Structures are given as C-alpha cells and as structure tokens.
Amino acid sequence: MEEDSRPKEEQNTGDETSGESGEYSFLQEVIKDENGRWRALKKRWIRLVGWGLVFGIAASLGFAWTNRLSSSRIKEVTIPKEEEAPGQEEPQELDSESYLQMQQALGEVAKEAGRSVVEIRILTSKEDWTEQTAQTHSITGIVVADNGREILIWGKTMAAAEGASLQAVFSDGSKRSVTLKQKDDGLGMGIYAVETSRLKSSTMKQLKVAVLGSSNFIQLGEPVLALGSPLGDGQSLGVGGIMSKDNRVSRVDGSYGILQTDIAAGEEGSGVLVNLKGEIVGVIDQSVASTDSALVAGYGISDLKRTMELLSNGQGIPYLGICGLEVTEEIQEQGVPRGIYMKEVMPGSPTMAAGLQNGDILTGIGTEKVTTLTEYRNCLLKLNAGEKVRLKGLRQGAEGYVDIEFEVTVGKQE
Structure with missing residues (x-):
C-alpha cells in the first residue's frame, strides 16, 4: 500500500506542484501582458496624438499658404458683352398713388446704384493752422471690378500737383488712399485702384460692382437718374430723361456716343x-455737352466697355494716332472715297512714323475693312502694343486717288 501510495503521493504532490506553479505562472503571465498592453496602448496613443499634431500643423500651413496664394492671385476682369435690344414695355396709366410709388422706386434705385459710386478726391498738404489738408478737386467714379486684390474704379483722370495725394470716399463714408492704375489720355479717363486688404469688412459688404447697361438701345425720353456730383459741388441727385442719343464726339483713334439729358448740371x-x-448707361462728362449747356451730358457706356476691360487688366490702350472723320454719302458725292478721312495724323504717332499723312483715306486694318470710326475703334482694340499691322488706304494724287499700304507698329496710349 505504501509502495503503491508513495508514488501516488509523490505523483499527486508533483501534480499539485506543477499545477500550482502553472497557476502562478499563468497569473504572472496575465499581469505581465496587462502591463505591456497598457504601455503599448499608451505609446500608440502618444504616437497618434503626435501624428495628429503633425497633420494638423501641416494642414494649417497648407490652408494658410493656399489662402495666401488665392488672395494674391489677380482675377482677370471681363466686362459682359451687350445683349440684344430689349422689347418695349406697354405704357401704364398713372394716378397720384402711382406717382408716389414711382418716387419711392426711384429712391430705391438711387440707393442701390449708389453703392457703386465712389468719390475720388485730390488732397494737398497745407501749412495753415486751421487744417492740415484741404480738398482741391474731386470727381465721381464707379466700381467696375474686384480682381481679388484690388477694387477697381472707373473715372475721369485728374491732374494732381506735386505732393498731392488721391483719396477714395466710399458710399459708407470710409476713406482710403487710391492710386491711378491705368489711363487713356485720349479719352481722359482711367482706372483707380484700392487694395482690398486696406478696406474694412463693413465697407466690402456695402460696396457693389456696378451693373453696366447699354447706351446703344436707350430710347429718347427714357427716364434716367444722375448720381454722384452732377452739379459739380458735393453729392447730388438729378432725375430726368434722355433728350439726345445720336450725337458723337471724335477723339484720337475713335469716336464716342454722347447722351444728353434735361437734368440740371454744373x-x-x-x-x-x-x-x-x-x-x-452713361458716364457724366460736361466737356462733351453742347456749347454753353447747363444740362447733364456724358459718354454712352457701350463705347467705354472695352477700354474699361483693357485698363482693368493692366493693359495699355492700342494707339495709332489718327484723328479721323467718317466719309458720309454726302461727302462721297464730292468725289471723296468711302473710308476714314485722316483729318490729323498725330505728331510722333506710329501712323506718322509709318508714312501716312493728313488727307489720306483709311480703308482697312489688316484683313478687315473700315468705313466708320466705330469699326476703326473695334479693329484697333483687338490689336496689341508692339504688334505689326498693315494699314490700307487711298491718297490723292495728280490724277485722282491711288492705293497706298503701310506697315505700322502699334503703339500704346500713355
């Protein structure tokens, strides 16, 4: 029994010992694994947080850089092309209540359009003890574009004395310095620019890019408002109608339609x-008004759009230097060929350098025929400064007019 039991006891003891040690080693192994797991989780968590920070910083830098690039990128300005003539509206009968509603409607139109109106001032420093600066002259401009970096304003150019500065006054009353970016000396107008980064957010929300209509389709008697400073002394508002729309004024390298109203002007x-x-529909300029006229007149907007677009995009106006007259049917009856009569070839102009003279008749630019100043202007504005183009025409000789052709290098209006 003892012999038989000893091995059994030893075996049992051995089994208990091995079982006990197996049990403890299992407990130790569990404890060891738990600690390792927490340490692994902790390391993994730290690693994830670290990578999150890295990606967050990288994303922030990337966003900032992208935002900086997008804010510094200048958008190309495109002036919408004109649509077809709108249909005529049926006349309506008006009563006293209708007139009141009309007055209110005119006020709303003026208020909304006024968001695009900007006053451009010339300021000069003074040593006077009563004030440090004085306003010497101002004109009214309109916001024609926001290129992503600048607010672009169209208006007449002004001669500023040395030491003078230009200031823009927006519709909300805020004032900022402004620079003349590009100009067309032949027309006497240009583009002024104010950096958007210098404008308050409230000003940016208030101002509005002007909606340009069409002066080509405007009707006689059509109601219009004169906004800005039509009287020439402070801000004012005039209401009236179109009295004339068919007159044109000649300028170097083109002609422009003129709108005449019955609104009082300074x-x-x-x-x-x-x-x-x-x-x-028009830009007021009293220099194109009829002699001694005290009524508002100005350039029709349709003939200004392409020039606005070129100057807004920092491009100069193509220049040949021709002051011309259209040869009408009445003039043709006197033996003058159809085309553009060169009344004056500007001294030092590309046209004069090429050999054209006063009295020549221009009939074509490149492959396109020109018989009107509008056609001539449209052809010219398709060219680029420095480009070579062939001008075709006629010159009067002893035996009548003969064909002439000259190669001209297009200049740029400064």
Whole structure:
C-alpha cells in the first residue's frame, strides 16, 4: 500500500506542484501582458496624438499658404458683352398713388446704384493752422471690378500737383488712399485702384460692382437718374430723361456716343447716368455737352466697355494716332472715297512714323475693312502694343486717288 501510495503521493504532490506553479505562472503571465498592453496602448496613443499634431500643423500651413496664394492671385476682369435690344414695355396709366410709388422706386434705385459710386478726391498738404489738408478737386467714379486684390474704379483722370495725394470716399463714408492704375489720355479717363486688404469688412459688404447697361438701345425720353456730383459741388441727385442719343464726339483713334439729358448740371459736374433697372448707361462728362449747356451730358457706356476691360487688366490702350472723320454719302458725292478721312495724323504717332499723312483715306486694318470710326475703334482694340499691322488706304494724287499700304507698329496710349 505504501509502495503503491508513495508514488501516488509523490505523483499527486508533483501534480499539485506543477499545477500550482502553472497557476502562478499563468497569473504572472496575465499581469505581465496587462502591463505591456497598457504601455503599448499608451505609446500608440502618444504616437497618434503626435501624428495628429503633425497633420494638423501641416494642414494649417497648407490652408494658410493656399489662402495666401488665392488672395494674391489677380482675377482677370471681363466686362459682359451687350445683349440684344430689349422689347418695349406697354405704357401704364398713372394716378397720384402711382406717382408716389414711382418716387419711392426711384429712391430705391438711387440707393442701390449708389453703392457703386465712389468719390475720388485730390488732397494737398497745407501749412495753415486751421487744417492740415484741404480738398482741391474731386470727381465721381464707379466700381467696375474686384480682381481679388484690388477694387477697381472707373473715372475721369485728374491732374494732381506735386505732393498731392488721391483719396477714395466710399458710399459708407470710409476713406482710403487710391492710386491711378491705368489711363487713356485720349479719352481722359482711367482706372483707380484700392487694395482690398486696406478696406474694412463693413465697407466690402456695402460696396457693389456696378451693373453696366447699354447706351446703344436707350430710347429718347427714357427716364434716367444722375448720381454722384452732377452739379459739380458735393453729392447730388438729378432725375430726368434722355433728350439726345445720336450725337458723337471724335477723339484720337475713335469716336464716342454722347447722351444728353434735361437734368440740371454744373460746369464741373461728374457722375453716372442710371436707368430704372439700376444699370449704368452713361458716364457724366460736361466737356462733351453742347456749347454753353447747363444740362447733364456724358459718354454712352457701350463705347467705354472695352477700354474699361483693357485698363482693368493692366493693359495699355492700342494707339495709332489718327484723328479721323467718317466719309458720309454726302461727302462721297464730292468725289471723296468711302473710308476714314485722316483729318490729323498725330505728331510722333506710329501712323506718322509709318508714312501716312493728313488727307489720306483709311480703308482697312489688316484683313478687315473700315468705313466708320466705330469699326476703326473695334479693329484697333483687338490689336496689341508692339504688334505689326498693315494699314490700307487711298491718297490723292495728280490724277485722282491711288492705293497706298503701310506697315505700322502699334503703339500704346500713355
């Protein structure tokens, strides 16, 4: 029994010992694994947090850099092309209540369009003890574009004395310095620029890019508002109608349609003409008004759009230097060929350098025929400064007019 039991006891003892040690080693192994797991989780968590920080910083830097690039990128300015003539609206009968509603509607149109109106001032320093600066002259401009970096304003150019500065006054009353970016000396107008980064957010929300209408389709008697400073002394508002729309004024390298109204004007008046839709249809310039006229007149907007677009994009105006007259049917009856009569070839111009003379008749630019100043202007504005182009025409000789052709290098209006 003992012999038989000893091995059994030893075996049992051995089994208990091995079982006990197996049990303890299992407990130790569990404890060891738990600690390792927590340490692994901790390391993994720290690693994830670290990578999260890295990715967060990288994303922030990337966003900032992208934002900086997008804010510094200048958008190309495109002036919308004109649509077809709108249909005529049926006349409506008006009563006293209708007139009141019309007055209110005109006020709303003026208020909304006024968001695009900007006053440009010339300021000069003074040593006077009563004030440090004095306003010497101002004109009214309109916001024609926001290129992503600058607010671009169209208006008449002004001669500033040495030491003078230009200031823009927006519709909310805020004032900022402004620079003349590009100009067309032949027209006497240009693009002023104010950096958007220098404008308050409230000003940016208040201002509005002007909606440009069409002066080509405007009707005689059509109601318009004169916004800005039509009287030439402070901000004012005039209401009236279009009295004339067929007159044109010749300028170097083109001609422009003129709108004449029955609205009172001052000699130094400036501003814009707005239709009842709130669209800009004219830019006031009393220099094109009839002699001794005290009524608002200005350039029709349609003939200014392409020039606005070029100057807004920092491009100069192509220049040949021709002051011309259209040869009408009446003039043709006197033996003058159809085309553009060169009344004056500007001294030092590309046209004079090429050999053209006063009295020549221009009939074509490149492959395109030109018989009107509008056609001539449209052809010219398709060219680029420095480009070579062939001008075709006629010159009077002893035996009548003969064909002439010259190669001209297009200049740039400065």
